[in-house]
Amino acid sequence: MKTYQPITGEVLAELRSIVGEKYVWTDPDHLEQYKTDEETDPRKFHLPEAVAAPGSAEEISSILKLANREQFPVTPRSGGTSVSDGAIPVCGGLVLLMERMDKILKVDPEGMYLVAQAGARTAAVQQAAREQGLFYAGDPCSADSCLIGGNLATNAGGDKAVRYGTTRNQVHAIEVVLPNGRIARLGTRSKKNTTGYCLDQLVIGSEGTLGIITEVTLKLLPQAPYKADVLAVFTDQAKATGIVPVLLREGLDPTSVEFMDNAFVRASSDYSQLDLGHYEDGSYVILTLECFDEDELDKKLLKLDGLCRSHGAADVSMADDRVWTLRKNCLESARVLSKVMTSDDFVVPLDKIAQAIDELSAEAKKYPFQVFTLAHAGDGNLHFAILKGELSDQEWEEALDAFHAKAYGYIYALGGKLSGEHGIGAKKVKQLAQLADPGELYMMETIKRALDPLDILNPGKVLEVF
Structure with missing residues (x-):
């Protein structure tokens, strides 16, 4: 990785002249606050040398011109919700906050x-x-x-x-x-x-x-005036994953099709203090239908109920906002159980999502960590929350590397990719270099070098080309 110049007192003075005295920080409390995003493994934390909060595109422009002249790295930070280490200043330098530009x-x-x-x-x-x-x-x-x-x-x-x-x-x-x-x-x-x-x-x-x-x-x-959320509960996970392609082929045109395995059902139910049924044995498929015609919605709901029950659902019911509270609290619930965890973000063609969930879930059971599974099943995006638990750092790394070696190759063999929505960040740089088509990688590296020849902007993320 490239070597950068430190942020000197003279550079700090210029930064303050660009954004204002009160929007540049170097005190330990601020630096500590921005050493990570949603990453919880301390070995991946990196302290910046300074933090700045510009108020306009013109101020950001001046900061990047200064960074190029003085050759220090800049890590832009949005809400800090990345789970791929995308906002961690892995090369130090300046963290650039976007929160003032909020209109x-x-x-x-x-x-x-x-x-x-x-x-x-x-x-x-x-x-x-x-x-x-x-x-x-x-x-x-x-x-x-x-x-x-x-x-x-x-x-x-x-x-x-x-x-x-x-x-x-x-x-x-x-x-x-x-x-x-x-x-x-x-x-x-x-x-x-x-x-x-x-x-x-x-x-x-x-x-x-x-x-x-x-x-x-x-x-x-x-905004569609008619909407319904449905919870379909399956006591056989293979039947839960198997219903997804059926629903998509039947023309229901759902807005959402979400899958939660029983581990996530239990963890998120405990965290959210909710019990929507089949706590001990249920996998959940959550669906949303939206229509501009009430009769059309009623017809789709009847069809959905019949399809789910004929494909093995133990229960099908109308749902309220509690089901989305449960779904959105999944990752937070896992963090309660293990301070250190990683969230995988595989994506596969739609016709392969059931196969990918079932076969990778079976593969994951061979390793000493705990795995919770959820998916944006309707668009082929599979998330594994892998919990370190009581494993030592060495045991954790060895098990994780062994599982990923199998899983990544398997996903690409299905025609899938490393990430559907979380991004590559700093976590999967090496894996992208190994798995991407050589021509694709060449194009990406060439574009990065052309637009950022000094590797100033968010270095260490996506590609390592310098």
Whole structure:
């Protein structure tokens, strides 16, 4: 990894002149606060040398120009909700906070779009849309705490991606500060565009390695007036996973199809102090249907009930918000049981999701750690929460490496990828280099070198090319 220059007193003085005295910190409390994101393994923590909170794209531009001149690394930090070590300053340097840039700039109900600064909370974006009778379809489980710019940087998914797609499908245009400090405006609200390269989509999902997104123009959609959540409980996990492709083939067009294995049902029920039934033996499939016609919704609900029961469901019932509390508390519930854990983020073609869950769950039982399984099953995205528990560091690393060696190869053999929504971050850099198509890797490395020749922006993430 490249060697950088330290942040000197002279550099700190320039940073303060750019963003203001009170928005630059070097005290131990602030540095300690930003040494990690959602990572809980202390061996992966890294202290920054300084933290700054700019208030505009122009201030970020000046900071990146200074960083290039003085050759210190910059790690952009959104809400700090990354589970792939994406916001950890692995090379030290400066952590750049986006939280001051938190304004909803415009909501246009006629044009059905919203403009926000990158530091706006995702929940605030959703609320602003609702107030105009519309909705924003991006809905990661961390919506209450994550920021919209971070959603774009990681191409976040979430519960509604099966119907509406991931974050990149919700974006018209972006403003981004490139690694050299140049400000670019990419994308358009036009329905069609073949004007040059699709650069906005290149930056979206690049995890802050190709630019810092500062402003977003988002698509809004009409809110369907009729909605129902359904909980289908299976006492046979294979039947629970097997129902997913059936539901997708039958034309129900669900908004969400979520899977929780029994380990997560028990853990999240305990954490949330809720019991929705079959605590001891149930795997849950949670479905949401949305329609613009009440009769259509009723017909789909009857069809859904029949399909689930004919494929082995022990119980099918209408659900309320408690089921989503249970689903969204899954990872927090696992952290209660083990301070150190890792969350895998495999994604496979839709017709392979049941096979992947069943076969990888069986493989995981061969190892000394505990594994909890959940999935955005309707879009092929599988999450394993792997708990260290009482294992020693050496036992943990050896078991994890052995499992991943099997699992990653298996996922790629199915036509899948390392990540569906969490990103590569610092966690999977080596695995991406090993598993990516050589031509794909060449293109990514060439783009990174061209836009960031000094490797200033979020080094150590996604690619290690210098």
